[in-house]
Each structure stands twice: as C-alpha cells, then as structure tokens.
Amino acid sequence: MMNFRPSINFARLNAQLEMLASVNRQEDGSCCRLALTDADRDGRDLVVSWMRDAGLEIQIDRIGNIFGVRAGHEAGPPVMTGSHIDTVATGGRYDGAYGVLAGLEVIRALNDFGVKTKRPIVLGIFTNEEGVRFQPDMMGSLVFAGGMALDEALAVRAEDGAILGDELARIGHAGSIEIGSLRPHAFVELHIEQGPVLDRANARLGAVENLQGISWKRITIRGTSNHAGTTPMNLRHDAGYCAARITTFLHDLAKKMGGSQVATVGSLTLAPNLVNVIARKAVLTVDLRNTAEEKLQEAENRLDEMLDELQSSEGVAIDCAVLARFSPVVFDDRIVALIENVARELQQPIRRMTSGAGHDAQMIARISPAAMIFVPSVAGVSHNPSEFTRPEDLENGANILLHTLVKLSDPTN
C-alpha cells in the first residue's frame, strides 16, 4: 500500500481541453473536426505532440489509430485507456476529447508521482468514432477489434467523394502498425454521459455495465403523386401519410414495450414536398435501441410486420435498408466492480448504469475485458456547442480513471 495517493492536475487537463477545442472552432463555439479533415489532422498532431512531451512512445496503426505506450516493469499486454478526438460538425468540447486528454493527464500524474506500473499503460485515440464523414461510426475501434476488414475500411468513400485511405495518407496518419498486433489486457474508456441520467439524478459518477444495441434503418416509401383537391381519400397512395403512420407506430411501440426500448424517426423527407400535392415518395430513418437483444429483435419484427400491412393496405411500395446494426454489449463485471471499488475508496458515490450512446469501448469489448466511466453532461446535452460538464466532475472522473488503471496494471488484479 502506497502511503501517498497520486492525483491528476486539473488545471493542466483543462488547459489542454481548451486548446484542443480551439482547433477549427466555429463562430457559434462548435468544435468541428470531422474525421481525417485538415482540422482533424491539426487536432491529432497537437495531441501527439503532448503525448511525446509526456514521454509516450507513439505508434500509429494502418487505420490511423494512435497509441502512446508507457512501459511497465513487465512486458506483455498493456492496460489501455482512450477514446476519440474527431467530432461531429457541431461538436462540444468534451465528447471523446475528455477521455483522451484525461488519459494523458493520468500518464503525467504517474510521471509526476514517480509511479512505475507493472503492466504497460497505453493511451489510444481511435479514428473516425463519429462516423459523420465516413460510415460506419466507431470505425477505428471496430477495425482494431477485427470487426471490419482493413481494406474495406480504407476503401470507404465519403459523401464529399474522398476515399478514407487516401485521406489518412494525405494528413500523414496512415501508420504501419498491423491491425491485431496490439491486444490489451483490459480497456477502460472515460467519457461524458451525453445523456440526462446522471444529471437528472444529481449523481456525479457512473460505472457503465452495459450499452444499448442499435438498429438503424432507412425506409423508402413509393406512392403516387396526385392532386390534393381532386383525389378522393380512398384512391390515394400517399407516401407522406404512410411515413406519419410509421412514426406514430414506433413511438407507441416503444412506450408499450417499456424498459429501455426507445424509437426515433429523426429524418423525414417528402417528394415533391408541396402544399397541394400528395407525396409520391417519403424517405425516413428509424433508430431503435434496447439493452436486450431479444427485445431489440422484437421491435424490429413488429416494425417489419407493420410495414407489410401498410404496403398492402395503402398500395405503396416500401424498401428497408439497414444502415447500422450493433447488438447490446455487456461490459466486464470485474472491471465494473473495480471502478466501483476505486470510487468507494475515494469516497465518491457511483452508480451502475447503461450507456445510451455508442462508444469505442463497445468495439474493444470484442477482444478484451472492457468497461466505461461516465461523468454527467449538464441537462444531458451533447453534440452541441453548449455541451458542458462541471470542472469538479471532470477532475473526479480523471482521478477515478487514474486509480482504476493503476489497479488494472498490477498483475494481482
């Protein structure tokens, strides 16, 4: 038992959060560092320079994931922490960046306090977590965990026409480390909650034990365009009406199913989209989430049945494309319990919880025991320049990460 307790330097962490946030900051205060753009490169180069200053050995793999290695007394699989530093176009200061820069601050605290861990500690920055420019999201960690072939990922084309592999080379982050050569002993990701659960409960800290499964679909309805005044109601094939039916059906379904089930139609476009014309076409997206795979499948099946019925009753053609599908993830119970113990030792109340958002840790969980630590987002706001987490919560979360990593790096744990 050490008779002193290392702790992080919050002023140093906060200054770096601010410096990274100021890279390509927009007029409304948004962080805009879309994956593999010049702004993302500037953010990466800045953080890599800080990682070098902290004495980390930098390795970049073939999908552009950046790893900073701090040697331990022993070789072998490292304890890893990390997150992402790409953002959406209207990003806040903390989504992703907090997990990376708090991990870096943990490394500096270990340096300052002269702590040499037994296992190595690695700080990871995963490419293209947000998936705005290149799909799918969480791509760097997915490829890292063997869930998507490297060649397939490098060939992904953005809507702006850019090829991912070309962009990676252009910004100087196409590394040479082979995928699969680094396999962590354990992985812990620290992140802001991006939801209202902790803030609503006035809770300061979450040990994330599972993560919702996600089903994204794009539904295209083809009906018949016609005069809104002269076409009798029983002779219509109204794509707009069908889109509205689907929207209310899903809302009611999620409420009826209860539990963790949520359903959202977040995008809906009609054509020709005119006041006096029955819509010929409607395109909408569906986002279904649940922590239980069988419930998520039940929701998907109920939607499929509803679409079949709608197709025949309204005389429209309905196509359904899968945009993303991830099963729910259960994190490693030993690590979750360790996080709780660390919080208890530091006399910080903590609650077990579910993540409503996707995170890199869910991909790493395929190849390594993994878990997450959450700190509150005020009012649950994220992907928005007004995203905010109180300084005391940021500091607290980083200290919990510090002691969790130290414990995991001891082979007796």
Ligand SMILES: [Zn+2]
């Ligand atoms: Zn994030």
